[in-house]
Amino acid sequence: MTAGSTTPPAPVGAVVDGGTARRRGWGWLLLVPGMLWLAVFFVFPTIQLFVTSLYDPSGSYEQGYAMTWHFANYLDAVKDTWNLFARSFAYAGIATVVCLLLGYPLAYAIAFKAGAWKYFMLVLVIAPFFTSFLLRTLSWRTILSDQGPVTDFFQTVGVLPDDGRLLATPVAVIAGLIYNFMPFMTLPLYASLDKVDYRLVEAAGDLYSSPFTGFRKVTFPLSLPGVVSGTLLTFIPACGDYINAELLGTPKQYMVGNRIQAAFLTEHNYPLAASLSLILMLVVVLMVVLYVRRAGTEDLI
Amino acid sequence: MATVATRERVSSDPGRAKPSKRPVGRWLSDHLVLLVGILVLVYIFVPIGYIFALSFNQPSGRSATAQFESFTWSNWTSICEPEGLCDSLQLSFEVSITATLLATLLGTLMAFALVRHSFRGRSTSNLVIFLPMATPEVVMGSSLLAMFVSVGLDSVLGFVTIVIAHVLFCLSFVVVTVKARLVGMDSRLEQAAMDLYANEWQTFRLVTLPLAMPGIVAAAMLSFSLSFDDFIVTNFTSGQSVTFPLYVYGSKLRDFPAQLFVVGTLMFLVSFVFVIAAELWRRRRSAIR
Numbered sequence: 286m287t288a289g290s291t292t293p294p295a296p297v298g299a300v301v302d303g304g305t306a307r308r309r310g311w312g313w314l315l316l317v318p319g320m321l322w323l324a325v326f327f328v329f330p331t332i333q334l335f336v337t338s339l340y341d342p343s344g345s346y347e348q349g350y351a352m353t354w355h356f357a358n359y360l361d362a363v364k365d366t367w368n369l370f371a372r373s374f375a376y377a378g379i380a381t382v383v384c385l386l387l388g389y390p391l392a393y394a395i396a397f398k399a400g401a402w403k404y405f406m407l408v409l410v411i412a413p414f415f416t417s418f419l420l421r422t423l424s425w426r427t428i429l430s431d432q433g434p435v436t437d438f439f440q441t442v443g444v445l446p447d448d449g450r451l452l453a454t455p456v457a458v459i460a461g462l463i464y465n466f467m468p469f470m471t472l473p474l475y476a477s478l479d480k481v482d483y484r485l486v487e488a489a490g491d492l493y494s495s496p497f498t499g500f501r502k503v504t505f506p507l508s509l510p511g512v513v514s515g516t517l518l519t520f521i522p523a524c525g526d527y528i529n530a531e532l533l534g535t536p537k538q539y540m541v542g543n544r545i546q547a548a549f550l551t552e553h554n555y556p557l558a559a560s561l562s563l564i565l566m567l568v569v570v571l572m573v574v575l576y577v578r579r580a581g582t583e584d585l586i
Numbered sequence: 587m588a589t590v591a592t593r594e595r596v597s598s599d600p601g602r603a604k605p606s607k608r609p610v611g612r613w614l615s616d617h618l619v620l621l622v623g624i625l626v627l628v629y630i631f632v633p634i635g636y637i638f639a640l641s642f643n644q645p646s647g648r649s650a651t652a653q654f655e656s657f658t659w660s661n662w663t664s665i666c667e668p669e670g671l672c673d674s675l676q677l678s679f680e681v682s683i684t685a686t687l688l689a690t691l692l693g694t695l696m697a698f699a700l701v702r703h704s705f706r707g708r709s710t711s712n713l714v715i716f717l718p719m720a721t722p723e724v725v726m727g728s729s730l731l732a733m734f735v736s737v738g739l740d741s742v743l744g745f746v747t748i749v750i751a752h753v754l755f756c757l758s759f760v761v762v763t764v765k766a767r768l769v770g771m772d773s774r775l776e777q778a779a780m781d782l783y784a785n786e787w788q789t790f791r792l793v794t795l796p797l798a799m800p801g802i803v804a805a806a807m808l809s810f811s812l813s814f815d816d817f818i819v820t821n822f823t824s825g826q827s828v829t830f831p832l833y834v835y836g837s838k839l840r841d842f843p844a845q846l847f848v849v850g851t852l853m854f855l856v857s858f859v860f861v862i863a864a865e866l867w868r869r870r871r872s873a874i875r
Contacts, residue, residue: 312703319693319757322754323714390626398623399623408858416637417850464633526722532838545724545725566721
């Protein structure tokens with residue numbers, strides 16, 4: 286079963302792909318409804334967002350905006366909010382790294398060490414995330430609050446000064462991001478670790494590699510696709526998140542998402558909101574492309 | 587036996603032989619990883635335990651406060667009492683089920699097209715499918731809202747616009763999940779069915795679809811949970827409608843009804859039972875086969 290399913294896909298897939306003329310004929314039709322959805326509700330709005338970002342910023346929600354190809358909107362947006370961008374990417378980056386450090390042992394334990402408890406552990410990882418993330422984040426807000434047990438503990442131990450706080454600090458916001466995006470890291474990691482043929486790891490051991498070397502040279506490289514997709518699935522939503530900053534932080538910890546949200550929904554400053562959105566999207570896509578190139582797993586997408 | 591092993595090891599690697607350290611290292615890798623994994627699980631469960639405990643709390647004021655005050659069952663028997671709570675749950679279910687069905691259908695078709703057929707523009711299609719996943723939710727929500735407003739749909743913001751948005755962000759995840767399953771599938775089984783005089787439709791229904799099913803089911807479950815729990819995109823596209831996440835958000839500063847903790851606990855329990863049941867069902871089926 287395992288041997289059969291690991292080797293053939295490439296040649297067999299090629300046979301099917303290059304299949305008969307008929308398959309070629311209506312194959313792309315299957316793509317049409319979904320692509321239409323993406324074109325109408327994703328590509329078109331993105332183009333429109335770009336147009337909006339060039340409106341004259343002196344217009345208003347009530348009076349409407351004049352199209353003036355006002356590229357200076359981007360400069361203004363960057364000038365005012367570069368610190369928000371920097372903070373967003375820093376928070377998301379730290380959260381992604383910590384997620385990887387926590388999620389990897391968990392995924393590894395489930396894939397290789399849990400034995401008969403494997404599926405049960407997997408369910409334990411997934412099930413909590415069916416509970417509303419807002420409720421969970423609000424729970425963290427009370428758990429990390431000034432009178433809460435965690436703050437008390439750290440004060441007693443001396444990590445925090447007596448008047449030190451956890452809530453309303455960057456630590457709380459990053460902890461919230463880590464918690465909320467944990468399954469997006471753990472599940473892809475598990476999926477690729479689970480495919481690793483454990484006999485290869487044993488073979489490394491038989492050839493006198495230490496468990497650590499075996500891990501470094503065999504297990505980890507084989508799990509790399511999971512690491513790449515896990516980090517992407519964590520980093521991307523974390524960059525744009527504004528709930529954790531809002532519920533666990535103060536305006537001092539606000540991320541670029543908070544600014545976009547406010548510009549759109551409360552200030553109705555559409556040109557600013559649109560240029561911020563597009564900058565965020567461009568930077569994220571650029572980072573993702575570079576990262577995926579670097580990791581050498583382009584076929585992943 | 588042990589002496590032989592030791593001697594061999596020493597002779598093969600005389601300089602760096604460390605037989606006494608190896609068992610320790612192995613014990614560590616055997617148990618430490620599991621221990622860390624369990625600790626991470628405990629961490630994952632901290633807020634769940636908190637939500638569970640507070641669902642039995644009898645708050646002294648109108649708002650369910652942080653402190654546990656006294657035990658009561660009454661929250662569990664009056665889930666629908668807070669105004670709008672059950673309406674928001676109903677709307678969330680309607681939205682998630684509709685969005686899941688649509689996204690799973692469209693996404694599965696796309697995955698089949700991409701894995702099974704060759705045509706021009708495949709890599710462009712892959713890029714367009716990937717882009718929504720690389721788009722932060724604020725951006726997606728805001729661009730959709732801008733479009734709805736500009737085409738005059740702002741008066742009907744609600745169920746339809748929420749579903750449109752949810753299908754959009756679920757679609758890419760469905761394509762990726764189903765694609766992963768299709769790529770790993772042994773298509774010689776389908777060739778065998780064809781060799782045994784099954785026509786294309788029979789082959790698809792009796793061989794291809796059952797083989798692809800685990801991927802499709804996983805994609806549907808993922809879509810449902812993404813859609814049910816979504817706040818950011820929904821907040822932009824909902825107009826006056828209130829889904830459950832919007833309800834929770836709306837009551838975070840006003841009186842926070844304790845019944846929300848009951849709903850949170852129920853969501854956890856139901857999905858837990860559901861996932862376990864699905865797994866048992868899968869095992870039974872594979873045992874029969």
